[in-house]
Amino acid sequence: MGRWEPNSRARLEQAAHELYLDRGFDRTTVADIAARAGLTERTFFRYFADKREVLFGGSGLLHDLLVESVGAAPASTAPLAAVVTALEAVGDSLFADRRDGARRRQQVIDANIELQERELIKLASLAAAVAAALRRRGVPDPAAVLAAEAGIAIFRTAFGRWIAEDSRTDLAGHVRESLAELKAVTAGG
Amino acid sequence: MGRWEPNSRARLEQAAHELYLDRGFDRTTVADIAARAGLTERTFFRYFADKREVLFGGSGLLHDLLVESVGAAPASTAPLAAVVTALEAVGDSLFADRRDGARRRQQVIDANIELQERELIKLASLAAAVAAALRRRGVPDPAAVLAAEAGIAIFRTAFGRWIAEDSRTDLAGHVRESLAELKAVTAGG
Structure with a gap:
């Protein structure tokens, strides 16, 4: 060996x-x-x-952590709040101190169409897993699907801002900011 | 000929x-x-x-109609409202009286992983085009991306409900219902 x-x-x-x-x-x-x-x-x-x-080996862990965390939220937690709390937990655990690696990985993906497609498919399957976790909490459709899709949109936005800069805001902080932006966008729509 | x-x-x-x-x-x-x-x-x-x-030849027309309609909304229209109005217009024009064909097409896609992936990629490129149309209206990021992603999530949800039943609600009506559901989900998150 x-x-x-x-x-x-x-x-x-x-x-x-x-x-x-x-x-x-x-x-x-x-x-x-x-x-x-x-x-x-x-x-x-x-x-x-x-x-x-x-590039994609980490997505299994991300999937498991998100699904577990959504399932562990108190029963009274609203669907999107459960998803956002799970995203913050993932940011704190899986991505802490890994910004340079995450940024390099994203540059690799951005340079290759096939990898971009693979990433999209991974994110869509993540959204489907989160929606399923919400349904197990008794959240009906379409709320389950919409909260899951909103959560993934928040995550992508937060992730993009987190790797775009070297500010002291961590990924969880960007998740909270993106949630606030989404709330403003939907309230205004 | x-x-x-x-x-x-x-x-x-x-x-x-x-x-x-x-x-x-x-x-x-x-x-x-x-x-x-x-x-x-x-x-x-x-x-x-x-x-x-x-299966996918119609997506160019869908893309053009959405982008044009988002661009044509009055300057005072909020980002998500511009997207939802565009989706309603598409529902009324492109999909009116085409529910049987849309349902059959979806059954074909659901039965084939490769086609599902192609559909995801088409929808992601639609979201990117809508975000770009919002930016041309002066909407900054991340609001542009979030409104576009929210719009596509609304469209997918509405489309799924429209083809799942034979109610008299048309696609535009389902778009309005899904918007209301998303507002409730984000307000509660």
Whole structure:
């Protein structure tokens, strides 16, 4: 199995992001990534099934955390409040101190149509999972679907603002700001 | 060019939908569709570039109508109100009397993962175009993006309810109902 390398996963991820940005996603191989990280391909495959999973492997955890957190909200919590609280929790846990990596990943995605499509599909499946979690709380449709879609729109907006700047506002703070903006937009519509 | 066939486009569309539902999208050919409609392949290609365009060819018109209508709203109209008015106009013009076709098309899409992904991408590009139309009205981000995303969520919800039933409520009526539901969801969040 080779000797233990400290922080291999993060090194592989950073090497992959840099190569995807320099050469393009399509022209980068797993061998390139491992070499740049100073690790073996075998080590790469201990963490990722393929080069696309470097970008999307985290979405399973995001999905699980969101669904769990929506389910754990007090019964009296309104649907969108449950979703927003879950998004704040995700911001605090999953993304804290990971802004540079998140920004690089987004640059990679923005540079490749196929990856953008994959990201859209992941986000749509996240919205569907959140809507299902709301239904299990007894929220009827269309409120469940609309709260889930609104939540994902809030998340995307907050995420985009969080990685666009280096302000001290964390992702959870941007989520709260985006919720306030959405409330203003819908109240005015 | 062959003699003129009345209503060829609608006949081809209906034949295609039926075959996609019976055999699956992947196992249907343009020759099958033309034969079922009692027309030639040459006539098919006068209306559609390929068998996927039977399902997605209308999205260009939907895109143009929405963008134009958002741009034409009075300057004082709030962002989401401009989007919802555009959606109602689309419902009244593009979809009036087309519920059966819209329902069949949705059944085809729901049965095929690849088509579902294509539909998601089309809707995301519609949201981006609506956000751009709002920006041209002077709406800043993130209000432009949030109003556009909210509008598309309203449209999807309204569309799903419209094709799910045979009530007398038209698509525009469902759009207004979904807007009211979204307002309730965001006010409660």
